[in-house]
Amino acid sequence: QMQLVQSEGGLVRPGGSLRLSCAASGFTFSDYYMTWIRQAPGKGPEWVSSISTTSTYTNYADSVKGRFTISRDNAKNSLYLQLNSLRVEDTAVYYCARGDWVFGLWGRGTTVIVSS
Amino acid sequence: AIQLTQSPSSLSASVGDRVSITCRASQGISRALAWYQQKPGRAPKLLIYEASSLESGVPSRFSGSGSGTAFTLTISSLQPEDFATYYCQEFTDYPRIFGQGTRLEIK
Numbered sequence: 001q002m003q004l005v006q007s008e009g010g011l012v013r014p015g016g017s018l019r020l021s022c023a024a025s026g027f028t029f030s031d032y033y034m035t036w037i038r039q040a041p042g043k044g045p046e047w048v049s050s051i052s053t054t055s056t057y058t059n060y061a062d063s064v065k066g067r068f069t070i071s072r073d074n075a076k077n078s079l080y081l082q083l084n085s086l087r088v089e090d091t092a093v094y095y096c097a098r099g100d101w102v103f104g105l106w107g108r109g110t111t112v113i114v115s116s
Numbered sequence: 117a118i119q120l121t122q123s124p125s126s127l128s129a130s131v132g133d134r135v136s137i138t139c140r141a142s143q144g145i146s147r148a149l150a151w152y153q154q155k156p157g158r159a160p161k162l163l164i165y166e167a168s169s170l171e172s173g174v175p176s177r178f179s180g181s182g183s184g185t186a187f188t189l190t191i192s193s194l195q196p197e198d199f200a201t202y203y204c205q206e207f208t209d210y211p212r213i214f215g216q217g218t219r220l221e222i223k
Contacts, residue, residue, distance in 0.1 A: 035212075044203055045152075045160060047212035059210045095159055101207040102150040104171060106159035 022096030033100035139204035
């Protein structure tokens with residue numbers, strides 16, 4: 001069946017880095033835009049970044065622009081998010097999701113905790 | 117950026133009740149609105165897209181309406197599994213914006 005399997009998260013010090021991954025199966029990954037969405041504890045979802053099918057186009061929330069980088073490898077059916085210069089306020093569950101307008105398939109989420 | 121305001125923020129209702137949740141956009145977004153359901157510890161689940169189109173597999177008791185700046189999600193007869201938090205989301209431009217959520221609780 002269609003699914004998105006996400007990597008494990010972790011505890012990172014402020015200023016640190018982390019790379020999240022998301023492996024797709026059960027559908028033609030290269031046909032879809034892909035997106036990262038995060039959700040801080042007790043808050044609603046926040047769109048983070050989207051990438052086009054061939055990686056030509058990427059978009060970022062202002063809160064992460066210049067610090068996070070979205071990428072994909074269609075040969076490996078995988079989506080990535082490189083998180084640099086992490087801040088305490090980046091603490092959240094990070095979800096990968098299929099699509100760009102609406103999000104009909106989600107991963108189970110990766111917990112990222114930024115704390116000293 | 118567009119702002120989405122949901123009302124109410126929380127709602128208590130009983131099994132079998134008809135409930136409606138409103139989402140208002142700070143500017144017109146045509147019908148570029150989706151609704152999601154989220155249960156604790158789970159990812160959001162898409163219910164409605166393009167304001168009123170039911171996602172495949174979603175029960176017909178869920179319906180959406182509206183256009184422009186005012187939208188409504190209606191559950192015609194609440195079931196026990198419907199108690200959750202609901203979010204609207206617009207998709208006219210970047211950044212994609214989510215509402216702050218409506219928590220639906222059992223009365």
